[in-house]
Amino acid sequence: MEALKEKIRTDGVAIGKDIVKVDGFLNHQIDVKFLNEIGQEFARRFADVKIDRILTVEASGIAIAACTAPHFGYPPVVFAKKAAPNTMVEGFYEEEARSFTKGTVSKLRVSKRFLHPGEQVLILDDFLAYGEASQALVEIVRKAGAEVAGIGIVIEKGFQGGSDKLRARGCRVESLAVIEKIEDGQITFGGEDAGE
Amino acid sequence: MEALKEKIRTDGVAIGKDIVKVDGFLNHQIDVKFLNEIGQEFARRFADVKIDRILTVEASGIAIAACTAPHFGYPPVVFAKKAAPNTMVEGFYEEEARSFTKGTVSKLRVSKRFLHPGEQVLILDDFLAYGEASQALVEIVRKAGAEVAGIGIVIEKGFQGGSDKLRARGCRVESLAVIEKIEDGQITFGGEDAGE
Numbered sequence: 001m002e003a004l005k006e007k008i009r010t011d012g013v014a015i016g017k018d019i020v021k022v023d024g025f026l027n028h029q030i031d032v033k034f035l036n037e038i039g040q041e042f043a044r045r046f047a048d049v050k051i052d053r054i055l056t057v058e059a060s061g062i063a064i065a066a067c068t069a070p071h072f073g074y075p076p077v078v079f080a081k082k083a084a085p086n087t088m089v090e091g092f093y094e095e096e097a098r099s100f101t102k103g104t105v106s107k108l109r110v111s112k113r114f115l116h117p118g119e120q121v122l123i124l125d126d127f128l129a130y131g132e133a134s135q136a137l138v139e140i141v142r143k144a145g146a147e148v149a150g151i152g153i154v155i156e157k158g159f160q161g162g163s164d165k166l167r168a169r170g171c172r173v174e175s176l177a178v179i180e181k182i183e184d185g186q187i188t189f190g191g192e193d194a195g196e
Numbered sequence: 197m198e199a200l201k202e203k204i205r206t207d208g209v210a211i212g213k214d215i216v217k218v219d220g221f222l223n224h225q226i227d228v229k230f231l232n233e234i235g236q237e238f239a240r241r242f243a244d245v246k247i248d249r250i251l252t253v254e255a256s257g258i259a260i261a262a263c264t265a266p267h268f269g270y271p272p273v274v275f276a277k278k279a280a281p282n283t284m285v286e287g288f289y290e291e292e293a294r295s296f297t298k299g300t301v302s303k304l305r306v307s308k309r310f311l312h313p314g315e316q317v318l319i320l321d322d323f324l325a326y327g328e329a330s331q332a333l334v335e336i337v338r339k340a341g342a343e344v345a346g347i348g349i350v351i352e353k354g355f356q357g358g359s360d361k362l363r364a365r366g367c368r369v370e371s372l373a374v375i376e377k378i379e380d381g382q383i384t385f386g387g388e389d390a391g392e
Binding site: 023024028029030031032033035036058059062063065066067069070074076077078079081110111113114 | 255265272274307
């Protein structure tokens with residue numbers, strides 16, 4: 001998605017060889033108008049798939065899912081929680097996921113009330129790095145007896161191997177921008193961007 | 197907002213005398229179409245105010261802010277973070293806030309890059325209880341030299357006094373549904389709902 005690459009080039013900050021900071025439009029400040037375009041692009045790429053539900057992770061995935069849902073006819077959105085508040089008393093599906101950025105391990109939890117057998121689930125996330133969070137979501141969907149219709153990623157760090165792991169699990173992955181290299185403050189995009 | 201009260205009556209779960217669980221449409225599963233109506237209602241109530249920016253808190257405020265921004269002409273949205281990831285290296289405004297539901301104290305942080313002197317800021321949140329989170333956001337806005345144009349709340353628990361505290365600080369508060377009492381699994385709404 002060329003507009004996204006342009007946005008990353010102008011607003012993104014490359015840190016070291018591993019991190020791209022996009023808190024100017026995605027992770028802290030949110031450009032809702034632009035996320036609406038991102039949602040439209042996900043709908044275009046997954047136009048051939050029936051989507052019953054969108055699943056993402058708090059916090060950065062929520063705005064993406066909220067801006068994408070209208071383009072799929074408003075399916076229910078559910079976000080995995082990283083900690084169990086005392087109002088989550090009933091049963092939930094749980095998987096561990098390491099966060100590359102924070103250097104922590106989280107437990108991702110989704111209430112059993114909000115994932116049902118047979119549902120076609122679109123998983124959305126802001127970043128795909130080593131694929132830890134997405135793999136945890138795939139496991140949660142499958143535990144529920146639902147199916148992963150696809151995985152939509154805004155920014156993939158192609159050099160960290162996450163999409164290969166997800167494809168090895170039989171998942172279709174669509175990344176709107178694939179970064180191949182981060183070096184000397186420069187971000188190089190790769191060609192594995194099926195939609196263009 | 198009558199549709200919201202109806203949604204809380206049918207989907208909400210009253211727990212004890214203090215908690216209403218609305219994770220079927222607001223806090224875990226998200227009904228984006230309905231949040232769009234909520235955003236429209238905020239725009240109607242604050243139609244007389246110029247809004248330069250929307251400020252909320254992760255995680256539950258994000259979807260509300262994302263669904264409200266289009267109705268104000270897409271101002272930038274920023275959400276306060278509850279922990280500092282290692283990508284938040286530069287200066288930020290910080291205030292402590294107690295979470296009633298989780299029984300914890302969080303540090304709310306907003307990067308100085310995303311709040312500017314003179315901006316008219318609309319603060320949005322899912323719940324208003326004792327007003328701890330909203331008061332922290334008001335302080336953050338004022339530290340930045342910006343102004344609180346208003347505070348929009350989806351569900352206010354009127355019996356916990358948060359809105360009085362905020363009004364005492366000179367803030368205009370608009371709550372779309374005000375709960376006056378939770379008892380025996382029943383939710384009673386109050387009349388302090390200026391928009392109807």
